[in-house]
Amino acid sequence: MEQKETIKIKYLNDKIEKLCYIDGKSDWIDLRAAEDVTLKKGEFAMIHLGIAMQLPAGYEACVIPRSSTYKNFGIIQSNHMGLIDETYCGPNDWWRMPVIAMRDTEIHVNDRICQFRIQKHQPKIVFDEVEELTGEDRGGFGSTGRK
Numbered sequence: 473m474e475q476k477e478t479i480k481i482k483y484l485n486d487k488i489e490k491l492c493y494i495d496g497k498s499d500w501i502d503l504r505a506a507e508d509v510t511l512k513k514g515e516f517a518m519i520h521l522g523i524a525m526q527l528p529a530g531y532e533a534c535v536i537p538r539s540s541t542y543k544n545f546g547i548i549q550s551n552h553m554g555l556i557d558e559t560y561c562g563p564n565d566w567w568r569m570p571v572i573a574m575r576d577t578e579i580h581v582n583d584r585i586c587q588f589r590i591q592k593h594q595p596k597i598v599f600d601e602v603e604e605l606t607g608e609d610r611g612g613f614g615s616t617g618r619k
């Protein structure tokens with residue numbers, strides 16, 4: 473049976489298109505800009521995504537750009553991946569996408585600029601300090617070469 477979770481969601485206004493799955497191609501859900509933004513090359517903005525949510529208990533959400541975001545809008549997500557905490561659930565806890573413009577650009581209301589999914593919190597980690605690790609050695613970072 474398909475597993476389902478319910479998320480309480482509030483939209484900033486009725487101009488924002490409701491969240492939905494696109495084409496059934498992926499279980500990541502696209503998010504849209506909730507404001508028109510004009511940026512000069514090098515400028516930073518926290519683009520309003522027009523949604524606030526109460527995530528299901530035990531979950532967090534991650535927000536990443538769409539693959540086409542840079543090609544379409546010339547922006548890079550400044551935190552690379554946004555983490556939305558379960559506790560970020562109040563009426564003013566709007567989701568935003570922090571971006572840096574790599575060229576002069578315009579983003580318009582309802583442009584699909586990023587995508588999100590929810591995931592379960594990781595288990596509680598206990599750090600067990602040891603003198604030596606006994607796993608097979610890979611030779612350190614970058615040691616397997618270029619080809």
Ligand SMILES: O=c1ccn([C@H]2C[C@H](O)[C@@H](COP(=O)(O)OP(=O)(O)OP(=O)(O)O)O2)c(=O)[nH]1
Pocket residue numbers: 535551553554555556557558559560566567568569570
């Ligand atoms: O790309 C992002 C990243 C975070 N958030 C929201 C949800 C998250 O729960 C909250 C705080 O994020 P985080 O704890 O990662 O940021 P911080 O820099 O530690 O800020 P704070 O002062 O809120 O702890 O900001 C977004 O809307 N977009």
